[in-house]
Amino acid sequence: MLKATKLVDEELYNIVVGELKRQENNIEMIASESTAPIPALELSGSVFTNKTLEGYPGARYQSGAEFADKMEILGVERCKALFKADHANIQPISGSTANYSVYAAVLKPGDTVLSMRLDQGGHLTHGSTVSQTSKYYNFIHYGVHADTEQINYEELEELAIKHKPKLIISGGSSYPRLIDYERISDIAKKVGAYSMADIAHVSGLVAAGIIPSPIPHTDFVSSSTTKTICGPRGGMVMCKAEHAKALDRGVFPRTLGSIHVHVMAAKTYVFKRAATEEFKQLMIQTVKNAKHLATCLEKDGFRIVSGGTDNHLVMVDLRPKGINGKQFQEALDYVGITVNKNMIPFDTEKPSITSGVRIGTTAISQRGLKETEVEQIAAIMNKVAENITNQEVLDACKQEASDLISNFPLYQEDFDPVTI
Numbered sequence: 001m002l003k004a005t006k007l008v009d010e011e012l013y014n015i016v017v018g019e020l021k022r023q024e025n026n027i028e029m030i031a032s033e034s035t036a037p038i039p040a041l042e043l044s045g046s047v048f049t050n051k052t053l054e055g056y057p058g059a060r061y062q063s064g065a066e067f068a069d070k071m072e073i074l075g076v077e078r079c080k081a082l083f084k085a086d087h088a089n090i091q092p093i094s095g096s097t098a099n100y101s102v103y104a105a106v107l108k109p110g111d112t113v114l115s116m117r118l119d120q121g122g123h124l125t126h127g128s129t130v131s132q133t134s135k136y137y138n139f140i141h142y143g144v145h146a147d148t149e150q151i152n153y154e155e156l157e158e159l160a161i162k163h164k165p166k167l168i169i170s171g172g173s174s175y176p177r178l179i180d181y182e183r184i185s186d187i188a189k190k191v192g193a194y195s196m197a198d199i200a201h202v203s204g205l206v207a208a209g210i211i212p213s214p215i216p217h218t219d220f221v222s223s224s225t226t227k228t229i230c231g232p233r234g235g236m237v238m239c240k241a242e243h244a245k246a247l248d249r250g251v252f253p254r255t256l257g258s259i260h261v262h263v264m265a266a267k268t269y270v271f272k273r274a275a276t277e278e279f280k281q282l283m284i285q286t287v288k289n290a291k292h293l294a295t296c297l298e299k300d301g302f303r304i305v306s307g308g309t310d311n312h313l314v315m316v317d318l319r320p321k322g323i324n325g326k327q328f329q330e331a332l333d334y335v336g337i338t339v340n341k342n343m344i345p346f347d348t349e350k351p352s353i354t355s356g357v358r359i360g361t362t363a364i365s366q367r368g369l370k371e372t373e374v375e376q377i378a379a380i381m382n383k384v385a386e387n388i389t390n391q392e393v394l395d396a397c398k399q400e401a402s403d404l405i406s407n408f409p410l411y412q413e414d415f416d417p418v419t420i
């Protein structure tokens with residue numbers, strides 16, 4: 001895949017090979033990451049890169065669209081069939097722009113929106129004070145119960161009645177539990193709001209049918225395509241038939257210029273792959289691995305936020321170990337396990353320090369790791385937490401992690417992403 005680059009720009013080639021080796025040699029456990037299948041890499045780098053295109057099939061602003069039209073229609077049909085959605089728009093170039101397009105479809109500047117707090121599981125684009133979204137719209141936030149660390153639906157309803165939002169958002173980036181989409185949509189209907197579920201993290205699990213889908217209940221469902229759905233860096237939005245026109249306008253021309261047609265091709269493939277039994281089994285194993293990781297870490301004295309997980313991510317409170325998220329992330333990085341520090345509900349640490357880490361199991365499950373290996377990873381994590389400044393122990397952990405992951409190739413050998 002990089003043969004031509006190697007010939008013309010060896011310096012850059014070596015950087016990309018370095019990244020490939022990093023991914024191969026590390027145990028990647030960032031919950032928003034996955035390994036894009038080779039066809040998705042190929043399609044993202046295909047000649048569709050050369051095509052400038054705006055608008056929709058049959059109503060483009062540029063000619064020469066016959067193959068791109070065919071492809072977008074195929075991608076949209078696959079996406080609709082996969083999620084059982086009335087309508088899909090697969091043009092957004094990321095999960096963030098997917099969200100902006102819903103806002104552009106139904107909101108005016110100054111409108112009130114109700115969403116989950118970022119530090120209790122939400123996302124930056126859901127009106128965090130550091131996001132531009134909070135400057136355009138009046139965001140109000142609900143959170144989780146202090147004891148269960150699960151969504152406080154009573155608070156959500158009270159805030160909805162009090163503030164009469166135009167849009168209620170569910171979903172987030174660090175919420176390990178199932179969401180009662182029906183209940184949230186009912187609250188939205190009661191107060192005359194639109195409902196939107198951001199399933200960026202869990203769209204693979206929803207596609208595989210192993211966790212409940214918001215599609216039957218929610219007006220708009222947005223997602224990125226990089227996380228559990230294991231695709232290219234992109235986004236998409238689905239909606240009920242009556243919102244199709246508004247959504248399409250929200251995407252183009254309101255929040256998008258020309259389409260990343262090459263990435264749309266990769267998404268189109270990923271929707272086919274996500275409909276297979278093999279993908280379903282992968283998603284089942286991903287959740288099993290996350291649940292097992294939570295159990296093992298809890299046994300070792302970590303506190304698991306909300307007491308467990310229903311999806312691909314585990315939120316870990318490090319305070320019982322006397323360490324913070326930054327220290328643990330850095331020490332794990334040294335031993336070759338990649339995670340990210342993350343605020344936990346009611347965290348008293350700064351976002352740059354945090355009391356917790358977020359750990360995901362998608363990428364390791366793709367490589368074939370199962371419960372036995374998850375136990376080994378949990379044991380390494382515990383040794384690291386207990387010996388955070390002991391260089392000898394960290395070095396031994398590094399060797400152990402390297403030995404473990406070397407048995408599970410990132411890509412099969414006959415699909416080497418550098419040499420094909």
Ligand SMILES: Cc1ncc(COP(=O)(O)O)c(C=O)c1O
Nearest residue numbers: 094095096123172173198200224
């Ligand atoms: C819930 C949620 N929504 C949206 C996004 C944004 O996706 P992207 O990084 O593709 O813009 C993320 C990414 O982490 C997310 O977790």
